Structure formats: C-alpha cells, structure tokens
Amino acid sequence: MMNEEKPGFIDFNRPVIAGKEMEYIADAVAAGKISGDGVYTRKVHAYLEQALGVPRVLLTTSCTHALEMSAILMDIQAGDEVIVPDFTFVSTINAFVLRGAQPVFIDVRPDTLNLDEAQLEDKITPRTKAIVPVHYAGVGCEMDSIMEIAQRQHVAVVEDNAHGLFGRYRQRYLGTFGVMASQSFHETKNFSSGEGGALLINDPDLVERAEIIREKGTNRSRFFRGQVDKYTWVDVGSSYLPSDILAAYLYGQLEERSRIQAHRKNLWKTYKTGLESWAFAHEVRLPFIPEHVEQAYHMFYLLLPTLELRQSLIAHLRQREIQAVFHYLPLHLSEMGQKFGGLPGDFPVTENVSDRLLRLPFHNALCEADQERVIEAILEFDF
Numbered sequence: 001m002m003n004e005e006k007p008g009f010i011d012f013n014r015p016v017i018a019g020k021e022m023e024y025i026a027d028a029v030a031a032g033k034i035s036g037d038g039v040y041t042r043k044v045h046a047y048l049e050q051a052l053g054v055p056r057v058l059l060t061t062s063c064t065h066a067l068e069m070s071a072i073l074m075d076i077q078a079g080d081e082v083i084v085p086d087f088t089f090v091s092t093i094n095a096f097v098l099r100g101a102q103p104v105f106i107d108v109r110p111d112t113l114n115l116d117e118a119q120l121e122d123k124i125t126p127r128t129k130a131i132v133p134v135h136y137a138g139v140g141c142e143m144d145s146i147m148e149i150a151q152r153q154h155v156a157v158v159e160d161n162a163h164g165l166f167g168r169y170r171q172r173y174l175g176t177f178g179v180m181a182s183q184s185f186h187e188t189k190n191f192s193s194g195e196g197g198a199l200l201i202n203d204p205d206l207v208e209r210a211e212i213i214r215e216k217g218t219n220r221s222r223f224f225r226g227q228v229d230k231y232t233w234v235d236v237g238s239s240y241l242p243s244d245i246l247a248a249y250l251y252g253q254l255e256e257r258s259r260i261q262a263h264r265k266n267l268w269k270t271y272k273t274g275l276e277s278w279a280f281a282h283e284v285r286l287p288f289i290p291e292h293v294e295q296a297y298h299m300f301y302l303l304l305p306t307l308e309l310r311q312s313l314i315a316h317l318r319q320r321e322i323q324a325v326f327h328y329l330p331l332h333l334s335e336m337g338q339k340f341g342g343l344p345g346d347f348p349v350t351e352n353v354s355d356r357l358l359r360l361p362f363h364n365a366l367c368e369a370d371q372e373r374v375i376e377a378i379l380e381f382d383f
C-alpha cells in the first residue's frame with residue numbers, strides 16, 4: 001500500500017532525505033566500522049542525551065526492542081501484570097507478554113485517545129509490575145496523575161514514546177517521566193533510520209545492566225571503556241544495537257530537527273485551519289491538544305461520525321489518488337487479546353474510535369500543493 005510510486009499519487013507516508021544522511025553513511029563506511037556503537041551511534045546518543053536531558057540513551061534496532069529491553073531490565077516474570085492502553089500498537093504490550101506478562105488493558109480518554117488516568121487506580125493489583133502509557137499522536141498523557149498514582153502504588157512507569165519525540169507535557173519532554181522510555185525511528189515516524197529505536201534511561205542505576213542486555217548479555221561496553229580487563233558473559237541479553245550505518249542516517253535526520261518539526265507543525269496547522277469548518281458542519285472531530293501539552297506533530301487524524309463514513313471517505317480519497325489509512329484495532333479484540341479474555345464491549349471508547357479514525361497523509365516531504373489537494377478532496381466529501 002505504501003509508496004505507490006505513481007506520479008500524482010499522494011502517499012500517506014514517504015521516507016525522505018532531510019540533510020546529510022548519505023554523506024554520513026559514506027563517512028561511516030569509509031571509517032571502516034559499520035557494526036554497532038561506532039562514531040555515529042555515539043553522536044546520536046550524545047545528541048539525544050543533551051537535547052532531552054536524559055542520563056543515558058541507547059540506540060536499538062527498533063522501538064519494539066527497546067520495550068523488550070525494558071521488560072528484561074524490570075525482570076518481568078510469568079504472571080506479572082502490565083497495564084497498557086487498549087488503543088495502541090501491538091509492541092507496547094507484546095514486548096512484555098514475550099516475558100510472560102499478563103496484559104491488563106485500559107480504555108482511552110475520548111479527547112486525546114491517551115490512556116484514561118481516571119481508570120488507572122482500579123487496574124492496579126499486587127501483581128502489577130508496570131504501567132506503559134503511550135503518548136498517542138505525540139500528545140502527552142496526563143503524566144501528573146499517572147506518576148502520582150504509580151509512585152503511591154510503587155509501580156514503574158515505562159513510556160512508549162514512539163510518537164512523541166520532542167513533545168512536552170508541562171514544559172517537560174515526553175520520555176523523561178518514566179523510569180525508562182522507548183523511541184521509534186521506523187520509516188513512519190518523525191525521524192527515521194528505516195527501522196530503529198532507542199531506550200531512554202532516566203534511572204542511572206539501570207544503565208550498566210541495560211548496556212549488558214543490549215550487548216548479548218556481555219560486559220563488552222565496559223571492556224571497551226577500559227573499565228574491566230576482560231569481556232565475558234555476565235547476564236541474559238540479546239543483540240539490540242543497530243549498525244552504525246543506520247545511526248549515520250538517523251544523525252543526518254536529527255540534525256534537521258528544527259526544520260523537520262517546523263514543517264510538520266505547519267502541515268498540522270494547515271490541515272486544522274483548512275478542515276475546521278467542514279469538520280464542524282459534518283460532526284467530524286479533529287485532534288484535541290490540551291493547553292498544557294506541546295505536541296510532537298506526529299500525525300493528523302479525523303474522527304468521522306461512523307465506520308461507514310470513514311470507509312467511504314477513504315474510498316473517496318483513493319479515487320482522487322490520495323492514500324488515507326486507519327489504525328489500531330482494539331488490542332483486546334485481536335486474536336491474541338481474546339486469548340487473554342478480551343470481550344466486545346470491554347473498552348467502549350477504543351472500540352468506538354477505532355472504527356471512526358482516519359489518518360491523513362503526513363510526512364516530511366508533503367508539499368503545500370499536495371496538502372491543498374488533500375484538503376480540497378475532503379471538502380468535496382459531502383454527507
């Protein structure tokens with residue numbers, strides 16, 4: 001479905017060179033070290049640590065893998081419970097289920113589509129090991145309430161910040177609230193290396209073990225820093241570090257942070273202004289951004305009144321060579337979710353928005369003329 005490569009076709013997403021990606025890849029190759037933790041991986045680590053004020057950032061092969069690392073770091077065991085929004089990507093919970101956790105789904109708020117913090121306390125049991133909020137569309141969850149409940153109940157918070165890099169909640173960067181957070185650099189995210197991710201570690205006590213888990217359970221990182229005189233197997237782990245070629249590409253993207261974010265902000269505002277009165281007249285809801293939240297401009301979505309209208313708008317746009325998509329079938333109703341006991345009606349808000357949500361083309365190469373075409377096509381959709 002992605003990248004139809006037809007002239008005139010407006011893709012939902014398109015990966016694009018933002019700056020010096022190719023130059024940096026050539027440089028990484030020429031330097032003769034293209035495995036993990038080379039020059040560009042270190043540059044990305046330093047950049048993100050400084051930009052976000054995080055004690056330690058570790059690049060990973062994906063956000064999924066960063067979440068898996070966090071599950072290992074927290075010693076998730078069979079029977080432990082992990083609370084996640086029902087409206088999210090599978091990896092948010094799968095990374096924990098892989099270690100034997102029992103998923104505990106929670107419904108989302110009808111306004112931001114973030115986990116409903118008012119229902120959180122009731123979900124916590126003596127077996128709860130973690131709460132994994134997702135900052136949907138890069139709009140911060142209600143972190144004041146979530147952190148207060150988590151601290152009082154002695155439960156760890158791990159943020160799935162795949163959408164939220166550089167977004168803020170009450171001035172503070174998303175990804176810096178929980179004990180850890182995961183980022184995604186998948187092709188569909190604001191900043192990309194094709195596939196990629198990062199673990200943000202906010203608790204310095206977890207850094208050493210995180211480095212070991214990421215390096216196949218060995219103390220290789222400490223060895224290379226000269227902190228130990230041999231490099232050996234010391235713990236469980238896997239291979240979670242990406243090639244320096246990918247880090248080189250990503251560094252080229254991150255260097256263009258202000259231009260990329262300004263472009264995305266402009267796209268977002270143009271959709272909002274262009275569609276506001278049409279949406280109002282047709283009872284279509286546009287994204288809601290609370291006053292105290294600075295969003296990361298990850299996506300623009302519409303909530304149509306019904307499933308039927310959502311599907312016919314997708315078809316209407318497709319006829320005009322515009323690709324619109326939807327996402328997140330309620331996790332509790334998926335094949336796996338049902339095995340964990342999910343039943344229709346359990347999470348009414350997720351079930352409702354999942355049918356009605358439509359995402360518009362939104363990417364770093366989307367130009368004004370194409371966006372204008374998308375807006376005009378929507379305005380022609382009368383019902």
Ligand SMILES: *Cc1c(COP(=O)(O)O)cnc(C)c1O
Nearest residue numbers: 062063064089091162184186197
């Ligand atoms: C994209 C995404 C992920 C997974 O990211 P990968 O880097 O592809 O593993 C996880 N959670 C959310 C909310 C996402 O949008």
